[in-house]
Amino acid sequence: MISSSRFLAMLLLIVLTGVSAWLLLSTGVSRRQPLEIPTVFAGGTIDMFGVGLDGDDFVWCLDRSCSMGWGGEIATMKIAVTSALQQLSPMNQFSIVAFSDNNLVFSANLVDATPSNVTMGVDWVNALAAVGGTCMLNALEVAVSIAEQSAGNSSVILVGDGVESCASPGVSGIQATVDYIATFNLIPIPIHTFYVSASPVGVPLYQLIADTFGGVFLDTTQPNNLFRRGDVNQDGQVGVSDVVYLLAYGFIPGSPAPDCLDAADVDDNGVAEPLVDAIVLLQALFVPGSPPIPAPSPTCGVDPTADSMTCFGICP
DSSP states (O other), rough: OHHHHHHHHHHHHHHHHHHHHHHHHHTTTTTTSOOOOOOOOSSSSETTEEEEOSSSSEEEEESSGGGGTTTHHHHHHHHHHHHHHHHHHTTTEEEEEESSSSSEEEEEOOOOOHHHHHHHHHHHHOOOOSSSSSOOHHHHHHHHHTTOOOOOOEEEEEEEEOOOOOOOTTOSSSSHHHHHHHHOOOOOOOOOOOEESSGGGGGHHHHHHHHHTTOEEEEETOOOOOOOOOOTOOSOOOSHHHHHHHHHHHHHHOOOOOOOHHHHOOOOOOSOHHHHHHHHHHHHHHSTTTTOOOEEEEEOOOOOOOOOOOOOOOOO
């Protein structure tokens, strides 16, 4: 039986050979072009604007008010949501609610994320147009009621650009709006909020909703320091191509440095060391029982360890 160290040495030799072959075959082609190699990811997580969201079932609550069309916000939202939908597995369930003056509902019940249902969901989102006002509260109530159907861990994902403009009588101000949400979100279902407008007017509301109901908040218009450890070549995946990139950077003169050294610091020791980090990455990918890649991994996040390396705007 081959020992893990011997197996790793053989694998490293193969990868080094691959680096040489890649460089020989890439004449006239940018070395930054990602290799098409299968991704190694854990299940149960979707990526929204570079933030990993865990769960079994997801209900999107999407702003389609007229202001979402002023600066391309609705297009930005569509790209992020359709990408997330396509990450679902048939084990997940989902639905979508879109709001302006009234609500549009993809399905009043959670549906399995089969390929056909995901395709219909993607087409449904892409057909949304920016019209009307921001009547968010009723839509959130519908979204929460759908999420409550889940037999597993569900969450609501709110994406939009402003504050409630169609509130019920007596609901005025940020805290009153959140208090009103609490009257129908009794469990409560986590609500993640993603703010997509350059205008900061709705940021406090979106942040308070996420804070109150155990969700994640992200102002997508601001520079972020999110990255995915191990995604050295920044192609959105973690795999052998990242090992190749590390080794080329360390040992082939003229090879480009990683845009995000934090992502290249696979063992999270505060230093990007091409050979050491390549070995750690190979172990995590191929040697059973090896320690997992340290956070943030397998999805984007902030570095939990203080060091001198930074990354800005690496994850979408």
